[in-house]
Amino acid sequence: MPKPQLIKIAALAVLVFAVAVTYSLTISSYTLEGCVTTAESWGPLSVGSPYYVSLYVNSLIPYSSMYCTSPAFAASGELLYVVQITSDSGYVQTASGCLGEGESIDFYPNPYYSGFLTVYVENSCIVQPSYYTSFTLSLYYD
């Protein structure tokens, strides 16, 4: 077979594989909400072995009229969100970051370890009004 044709077939195979991977994912989504003054935890959720984990902040509303004024944080206020998966073998996977409305953190967990997922949310701003937060935890499975 001529080389260009082989390359085309290989490219097509890669494309078919990529499409198959993309569209075979199923999503479990959890909308979690609550008020955070100092720190709150959600979970533990038994999540098995997701292919991908994402946490998106739908809304973050200060209960008081004071916004978070720490110069280290974004203007509209943020909370620290920690997504942690732990398995019985001692394997720990953690992604964290201070997020505002419309922001996300996400990661690919190691597929060889299944476990429990906990979302920990902390108000680490210097000025601490209470915040109402609603966030979506999406778990992608292949």
Add this chain to the structure above:
Amino acid sequence: MTREVAILVGVVLAAAAVAVVLGTGGHGAELYLVVGYLGPFGNVDAALKELQKYAVWASWVGSVNIAIEDGKSAALRMLSMSCEGRQIWLPNGTVKNAPCLRLEQAGGPYVLVYSDGSKTLRFRGDTLEDALWLVIQNDEVDETTKGEVKTILLQYLFDIPLTSAAWALPFCNGTYYGPPRPKVAVDAVIRAFIYPENKTVKPVELPRYVELPLRPLGPSWFGHYVVDACALDNVRKEGVVAIVTKDKVETVLKILQKYTDMIHIQPIK
């Protein structure tokens, strides 16, 4: 909540948000910032192509992390936080008061105090690391607290900074909004094995922060830190951001609703 119910709720909330913004709060604002989160497996390119016909400006957006505080001081500060008002939200929908671990004394020795409403335990170590290991090893400490302590231990041992999320937008001209001298990581995940029995940690993967030679144009861009995506490798397209005029908000919203229920709209003042 099923996916269908979540989508329905999202559509209703987004429609309500538009009604409020257009009806009462937005008379003085002519432009709106519209954000749609599709996730890394969403069809971002297709959504963007549709949006661009109606937007003043539109772009794909990714998510990265900017270091804002070093790991050791962040760990100490987190452990020093008040225990008031802490709760655990259980998967069955119930809420209960959370146990709390607090650093009572930092140095000579380090003292951590754990309380869960029925008992109080004190952990004393020559170093903070010693005290944290004692917490993880103790059978009377709940698993959620142990999980939090494991994260803090990793942050402290490897000095992994506290980060703030930033939008990665492909301006490709060095645009940056945020704190001075940005250290940025595209992937902030920490992977490690923790063995409490012999107090050892075997890191598998730690986040890598790169200091970018970018000067901030301002503290934030519409309330978000922004890093030029072209200055980074491996940024994933996760959503779309658009600036639209008032009369196009509903059209853009309808387009985005075909792709996601996670939509955020704010007037630009």
